[in-house]
Amino acid sequence: RPDYLEWLHYCETMGHLIANLNLQWVFLRDPATRSPTVLKIEARRLAITLAHVERCLAGQDHLLASGFSAADTMMGWNLLAAPRFVRMEPFPSLRAYMARMADRPAFQRARQKDGQQKFYTQDFYEVSDG
Numbered sequence: 001r002p003d004y005l006e007w008l009h010y011c012e013t014m015g016h017l018i019a020n021l022n023l024q025w026v027f028l029r030d031p032a033t034r035s036p037t038v039l040k041i042e043a044r045r046l047a048i049t050l051a052h053v054e055r056c057l058a059g060q061d062h063l064l065a066s067g068f069s070a071a072d073t074m075m076g077w078n079l080l081a082a083p084r085f086v087r088m089e090p091f092p093s094l095r096a097y098m099a100r101m102a103d104r105p106a107f108q109r110a111r112q113k114d115g116q117q118k119f120y121t122q123d124f125y126e127v128s129d130g
Contacts, residue, residue: 007071057093
């Protein structure tokens with residue numbers, strides 16, 4: 001149970017980073033109102049959280065060694081959004097995990113009910129170094 005609760009809270013932390021990035025990129029439509037500093041910091045923080053998940057998934061199929069749980073469900077939303085802000089190439093275990101989640105019939109049914117994604121206007125939101 002402690003590992004399960006820890007993962008739930010970890011997913012919430014990741015969600016907070018994604019919410020900040022969504023605010024900057026999606027809700028602040030005028031680029032002049034965005035903070036390049038916030039964008040860089042939050043994208044970097046998200047990458048660091050993804051690196052931790054990558055290490056934890058190496059050698060196991062789900063977040064918990066006991067198998068699929070609600071923690072994986074919570075992580076699922078994060079992993080739908082994270083690739084908009086962080087390049088996923090350095091995370092092979094995470095990419096394989098995402099593919100396993102996408103193969104689940106319940107995931108497919110949920111995505112079908114969601115319909116076409118209309119929230120994000122770009123496939124990837126690049127943080128400028130300028």
